[in-house]
Amino acid sequence: MFRFFARLWQGETDGLTAAAFIVGTASLASRLVGIFRDRMLASTFGAGNLLDSYYAAFRLPDTLYNLIILGALSAGFIPVFSAWLETKSREDAMHLAEQVLSVVGATMAVACAFLFFFAPILVPIIAPGFEGEKLQTTIALTRIMVLSPLFLGMSAVMGGVLQSTRRFFAFAVAPVLYNLSIISGIYFLSPSIGIYGAAFGVVLGAFLHFIAQTSVAFRLGIRRLPRPSLSDPGVRKILRLMAPRALGLAITQINLAVLL
Template identity: 30%
Template sequence: MSRVLRASAIMAAGTLVSRITGFVRTMVLAAAIGTATLGDAYNAAYAIPYAILDLLLLGVLSSVVVPMVVKAQREDADGGRAYEQRLLTLTTVALIVVAALAVWAAPLLIDLYTDWRPGQDNYEWAVTLARFILPQLAFFGVGAVAGAILNTRDRFAAPMWAPVLNNIVVIGAFLVYVAAGRGTSTNGLAILGIGTTLGIVAQALVLIVALKRAGFSFRPRLGLRRARLGEMGRAGVWTIGYVVVTQLGFVLITNLASAAGDVVAGHGITPYTLAFQLFQLPYGVIGVSVITAMLPRMSRSVGEGRFDEVRAEFGSGVRLIASVMVPVSLMLMVLGPAITVPLYARGETSIDDAVYIGQVLQVYGLALVPFAVFQLLLRVFYAFGDTRTPVYVGAGTTAVFAGLMLVANALVPPAYVVMGLAFAYAVSYAVGAGVAWMLASRRVHGLGGWTIGGALTKMYIAALPTAVLGLATVWASQQLFGSLTVLNSLIILAVGGGLGGLLYLTVAHRMRIPEVNSIVGMVAGRVGR
């Protein structure tokens, strides 16, 4: 576990800086355009290029492209240089074409991803913003391939820090928009849209420069026969299928959320997006880092038939992630509005709007542990080279999610629909994790469920005093101050979050939870240097 911990800590450090600047970016965005009509229009337009990239590239990048590059580096006479050049050339050409088609089809895409219709302000603004934002497809894709090639050369710094520059550029664009007087004229929307695209351009340039410094010399190559597209397609078809399934769920989310926002301003796509970003932060910093560190070792163990080591690696990863996710999930459920009010309650976003984002975040807190375990379970299948089973599991999870979202949309008042969507997300991933666990357990002849379950139980018991302290702090604040403000939110966070975190560490240490003790020991060692 110490190896996983050290490797995860190194990657988490770079990721954390990117996430922090990313949240500064969302804070500035919320202050600049709010959570109502313009905010929903921007977030709808902003989500579309990421959805397209997921379908075309990002879903197969780590599972297919990186292994193909590594194979070329190992087997080709030139160390894979020609293959890397050909891959980057084809990606650039293909994504320029896709970006041009997407800009042309912007009205159709907005119609697909939202419930809006021509003539509505949100629809017209979203189409205009999409036409400024969608050109980033080419740059984002090129940067993603460049980052993948850098990773195969053990150059991780640039891929970690490039998103920081992206966030800084976009923050600057939002500030320019505010200084220019805001507004929804074409010029105002151009500042938002072009500024967002320039952030991706800067990110791609950093990765390209880093690639050149790593010894990569770019020469355009268009030979399709030597691009191994057939091999790549066969390897990636199931991964692409998984991405398609999840994107269908996302289309339904944005349609239902946009419809709710039409009925109750400030309760649509934007609160869903901002709450989801906060919900993803713990997993993005801790979960992704642990998974990245453990997957290669699991793959090697599978290749050598050592299933006991697969079980040990998986159990270690689950316990390590859960030691952080369990208390954080309870804190999100208790302190959601106290977190979002200091972050978002300024400018065009009122305290009530920020409180609603926090309420959505509270519901998302239910999903944090099931989602993290689900993602870890998928890596068990990937370690076997099995990309088919995750598609079936993902399809089932998305089907449950879609059904629950439709039920929530039918039964819940529009003001609470987005909260209902978050609850559907939590339930569906709990179901998906259960199904994935059974299938993965059969594959490796058991995952040590009783051991992992016992460890998780101890973690929840250790975290309960923290939850009680958080609830008591919220209640005391309401009695003393009444409605939530930025000031008493900070007090709640200091007591319920700060002291609550220390309380969890103390209780967990006394309960001798080894994962928590390892984290405390690592941090204490680094502080003592």
């Protein structure tokens, strides 16, 4: 049984139908777990200031993730990495992935630190009308949850590696682990620390999202984090491909901020 699961977790998926089945089934499972998570949040904290603060605390981390990672990285990294797998050696392709992982990690770490320190200034902007204890709770939650884009950003690179090498199982299961971690935070931590238990669950979920995919990527050859460098030709090509998509996402985020 263990060997079967290990092969499923680490092995290459044969055929488009099998890949679609794995991703589709895991996506359905993630949505069902997400529904249970939301019901658990509502039943534990009820509609009111605490849940308002919790959901508002996602805005800065999600904006950071959307701007730097979502769509833009996929538009740049996966095509270049896949091309390197076909035209160069696997070792060269994995070295490129390590370089991108290092650059993304460093960029996200700096951005997360910026959001952490400037949360008292930024949160009132993205959550107008929040005052007093509600505002302070939102700031505190944001400062906890701002760690999540760091792990999710690096996990996105690992996900690109897994998709390009047809390792779909860990890639598909990672979001389920993310939601299960939030549920665990609510169940185990919230009785003692309240809504902050859910926030720590978010961070744990992002970490497990990263670790789940890293466990497979490590066996594929990603073993180190080199010093971040933008001089690598592959990294520069990825950045050029990312730029138009990142600009479009930035405009979208600004429009959403105006609507809020």
